[in-house]
Amino acid sequence: METDQTTADQVYSTDDPIVEIRDAAVTYDDGESYVLDHVSIDLDRGEILGVVGESGSGKSMLASSLLDAVPSPGRLMGKITYRPDGDEPVDVLDLEKDELRSLRWEEISMVFQGAMNSFNPTMPIRTHFEETLKAHDADVPEGIDRAEELLEDLHLEPERILDSYPHELSGGMQQRALIALSLVLEPDVLVMDEPTAALDLLMQRSILMLLSDLQEKYNLTMVFITHDLPLVAALADRMAIMYAFRLIEIGETRDIVENAAHPYTRALLNSTPNLNAPLSEMRPIEGQSPAPINMPSGCAYHPRCPLASEECRTDVPDYHDVAPDHGSACYHWRESYDEVPLVYEDSLGGTAGGESR
């Protein structure tokens, strides 16, 4: 296939985007440095998008940008458009405070890492549901019925969970209760930031299966943010790879897993020898990712990259079309196949491409 280098503002747009993110950038120092560096991406209606990258790569900033919820005093720039089915598009960064409040739970809902910190320890779970419903002027008995169904969908006993205090539940139960809470106002989009990171491997996998069922039953669009590439490969339709606050590769999950075309993505895949292997067996990538105030010129990965050439040191690479809907921000993507061979190629099994769904 011929290489096409795209222009800087090209986006791997989708057919039916429910959210469009254009040139989203976050700064804490008036533009001296960026902790989200001009990212553009579509979220396709009904898809599960996995956002993957090392710790500190800007994944959470991307997630909070979707909801204009970047932690203060960060400044978010760019354009975020939410496109509800059959309704007028909404310019998220233009919303008034109360409009944003309802968008946040009723249209796009977010689950953060560590359910422990999300529940108030002095209130039973039922009160959390009731207060969320009341705060959004929703019918409480109807909402509690929905909560019960959601809890059941998540393989929990509704009555027991609703009547418990957070500390009476295990980490896995709390996390599932939090997912139910985030869906009680029937949002279209669910954004999850490392939702299973604190849980053991078995619980992580089982929550993933449940999420996949929920996605189908409620026709949800999901964003699943994680540093655990194999985990998200089992769930996501598409994957977006972040490095140093930028989006460096995007494509369908199978394409990324089998045909990654950025040396960083390939190193990330190699850092887990087998996609079925537990995270504890990951081999770290040599070198360190840069701090926002210390961004290298050109491609931010060049100090760690075996393929780096002069142009990588001076110019930020645009996306190159690797395949339809698969882009890689690397000048040397073709060489990366030989120069950074994938170590697990023969052991892919059935983990990629959302096959477990």
Ligand SMILES: Nc1ncnc2c1ncn2[C@@H]1O[C@H](COP(=O)(O)OP(=O)(O)OP(=O)(O)O)[C@@H](O)[C@H]1O
């Ligand atoms: N409130 C803040 N003020 C200034 N910088 C911040 C703030 N919160 C995060 N950052 C910086 O923004 C950058 C991106 O952070 P972000 O939390 O998005 O990374 P991440 O990829 O989600 O990491 P992790 O997986 O560890 O959560 C990091 O360099 C971090 O230090």
